[in-house]
Amino acid sequence: MSVNSEYFTVPELEAKAKELRRTVVNMVYQAKSGHLGGSLSMVEMLVALYYRQMRVDPKNPKWEDRDRFVLSKGHTAPAYYAVLADKGFFDRSALLTQYRQLNSILQGHPDCKKTPGVDMSSGSLGIGLSTACGMALGAKRLGKNFRVYCIVGDGELNEGEIWEAIMFAHFHRLDNLTVLVDKNKMQNDGLTSEVMDMDELDDKWRSFGWSVYHVDGHNIQDILTALNQPSDQPKVIICDTIKGKGVSFMEMNIKFHGGCPTKEEYEQAMKELA
Amino acid sequence: MVRSFRDALSRTLLQIAEEDQTVIVLTPDLARAVRIQDFSAKYGSQFVSGGISEANLVGVAAGLASVGMMPIIVGFSMFVAEKPFEQIRNIIAYPDFNVKIIATHGGICVGKDGATHQAIEDLAIMRILPQMRVFAACDVSQTESLIQTICSSTGPSFLRLGRDEAQDIYENDGCITNVGGADVLRDGSDVAIVAIGTMVGNALQAAEELEKEGVDAAVINAYSLKPLNESLLLSYFDRCGCVVTAEDHLVAGGLGGAICELSAKKRVIPVECVGVMDRFGESGNQAELYEKYALTPQAIVAASRKVMGRKHECE
Incomplete structure (x- = not known):
């Protein structure tokens, strides 16, 4: 089965990340809607997963033994769609013509019935990690060896269901599950430290029995190293990131949590990402 | 049993x-x-x-x-x-x-x-x-x-x-169900009693009471609430000209709601709903609660009399 047949070096993956950021800004600008900040913060995480780590086959998106991915923070779909299109799950022209539009395969939030390559619908925060637990449990009960990866937001960790899922994954020994937390330190209303402070995050996950790693979420090599650490428990990689990463005036600017750039801002962003 | x-x-x-x-x-x-x-x-x-x-x-x-x-x-x-x-x-x-x-x-x-x-x-x-x-x-x-x-x-x-x-409503474990099915448990032509779940037995008892008064009540078990067996229900709306619904559930939104929607859209006939009326329950045994909240065969009988008296409204 063909899986990531093309090998990318880390510098190549870094170049890929920059290219994807341009696509993401373009998508949101074209759609006049979408969540830029949290899309830009998780680009390296997606690159590490989809260009190195995960066994997927864009020509056979429903391959039963593929690794699964759940974007629990579903509002940051632009980065996810950009990766899926670049991998060849669907035509990349859809990114600029269909995202958030009527009759589209690219809904505002991921839809597994509409978008090739999307393994699980998401959007309502807190649910995605539960579904990832179900996938990982299913692999075990069906005797399959695929792995399940899930990206959650740090704001999303406010949800009680997340902690139910964390408890569940440990109790059911889901060592085939890896969670990446996009710790970009902002949520809808502002800084997570001011809306609902969740620190110390590492201790919280560790106390639930998970293997905890903490990395610079914009360092692809560090993410890959953590992904490949063996663990007999479910694993979480807390990725320290910068919301809006890559565009100076979007970084840690709450305006770009869900705001669309003006024409001038768009042009400036594309210059910075050139 | x-x-x-x-x-x-x-x-x-x-x-x-x-x-x-x-x-x-x-x-x-x-x-x-x-x-x-x-x-x-x-x-x-x-x-x-x-x-x-x-x-x-x-x-x-x-x-x-x-x-x-x-x-x-x-x-x-x-x-x-x-x-x-x-x-x-x-x-x-x-x-x-x-x-x-x-x-x-x-x-x-x-x-x-x-x-x-x-x-x-x-x-x-x-x-x-x-x-x-x-x-x-x-x-x-x-x-x-x-x-x-x-x-x-x-x-x-x-x-x-x-x-x-x-x-037991179905003798000898003989119940057969389908998606979108409904069963006519008793045929009748004066009033159609449409019931679901634990109220089906009470609907049958109500029909027996009504028979003593000379009322010929049909009893339909609408066990598939969605999809609803509209064609069967409409044929009984036509035959009986009025409907009573019976459910252990709020009358809003459940079976009563579904039957009112169907009636309003397809046949204008009077409907009376037996069920819990826009309030919450409380502790008690089932018989006591069914009595207090009017989910008894007697409540279905009263609703049947009332709805038959309203047939002229839609003539």
């Missing part, structure tokens, strides 16, 4: 799990309460203990369905239908996953646990969900048949059971 819904549940799940290895039963710490502990003991690899965390359990079921299993969530209706409603909406119904929810303890028949455990909104909130099919069983034979029916059709389904025992 009076037999238990919950014993039927356990027996049928054992059969289904034996036949299909992809079946997986999930419960939020209610295996003993819904009497499926035999199942968890015998089919551990097809059983998931979720702990008291219903929202997560619904998400887990969605994940299991996405990788090819057929999850069956079992628990009290208040906690497997009402508490995780948004999860059911967004991650079961919307993605159209093949997840079955079998809910015991539907209605004020729950009894002494009181209002917090009496799900009287579950049929309404499940019925409004696109892609969700909704059923309610009236006795043991129908419980067994409906579990087989929902498990042999693909897509999300909700099945509601009562808490305790029910008088």
Whole structure:
């Protein structure tokens, strides 16, 4: 089965990340809607997963033994769609013509019935990690060896269901599950430290029995190293990131949590990402 | 014969799990309460203990369905239908996953646990969900048949059971059910009594009372609340010219709501609804509660008299 047949070096993956950021800004600008900040913060995480780590086959998106991915923070779909299109799950022209539009395969939030390559619908925060637990449990009960990866937001960790899922994954020994937390330190209303402070995050996950790693979420090599650490428990990689990463005036600017750039801002962003 | 819904549940799940290895039963710490502990003991690899965390359990079921299993969530209706409603909406119904929810303890028949455990909104909130099919069983034979029916059709389904025992309606375990089915349990031409779940028995008793008064009442068990057997119901609307609905559920949004919608759209005939009237329940035994909340055969008789007296309104 063909899986990531093309090998990318880390510098190549870094170049890929920059290219994807341009696509993401373009998508949101074209759609006049979408969540830029949290899309830009998780680009390296997606690159590490989809260009190195995960066994997927864009020509056979429903391959039963593929690794699964759940974007629990579903509002940051632009980065996810950009990766899926670049991998060849669907035509990349859809990114600029269909995202958030009527009759589209690219809904505002991921839809597994509409978008090739999307393994699980998401959007309502807190649910995605539960579904990832179900996938990982299913692999075990069906005797399959695929792995399940899930990206959650740090704001999303406010949800009680997340902690139910964390408890569940440990109790059911889901060592085939890896969670990446996009710790970009902002949520809808502002800084997570001011809306609902969740620190110390590492201790919280560790106390639930998970293997905890903490990395610079914009360092692809560090993410890959953590992904490949063996663990007999479910694993979480807390990725320290910068919301809006890559565009100076979007970084840690709450305006770009869900705001669309003006024409001038768009042009400036594309210059910075050139 | 009076037999238990919950014993039927356990027996049928054992059969289904034996036949299909992809079946997986999930419960939020209610295996003993819904009497499926035999199942968890015998089919551990097809059983998931979720702990008291219903929202997560619904998400887990969605994940299991996405990788090819057929999850069956079992628990009290208040906690497997009402508490995780948004999860059911967004991650079961919307993605159209093949997840079955079998809910015991539907209605004020729950009894002494009181209002917090009496799900009287579950049929309404499940019925409004696109892609969700909704059923309610009236006795043991129908419980067994409906579990087989929902498990042999693909897509999300909700099945509601009562808490305790029910008088057999279908003799010799002879109930046969279909998606979109309804059974005429008694033919009649003066009033159509459409009942569901634990109220089917009371509807039949009401029809016997009415017969003594010379009223010829039809009794229809609308066990498939969604999809509803509209053609059968409309034929009885035409024949009888008036309808009484009977359910252990709020009259708003449940069977009463469904029949009023159908009547308003397709046939203008008077409808009277027997059920819980825009209020919550309380502690008490089932008989006491049915008396106080007017879910008795006598209440159905009174509603029948009233609705027959209103036929002229629509002439």
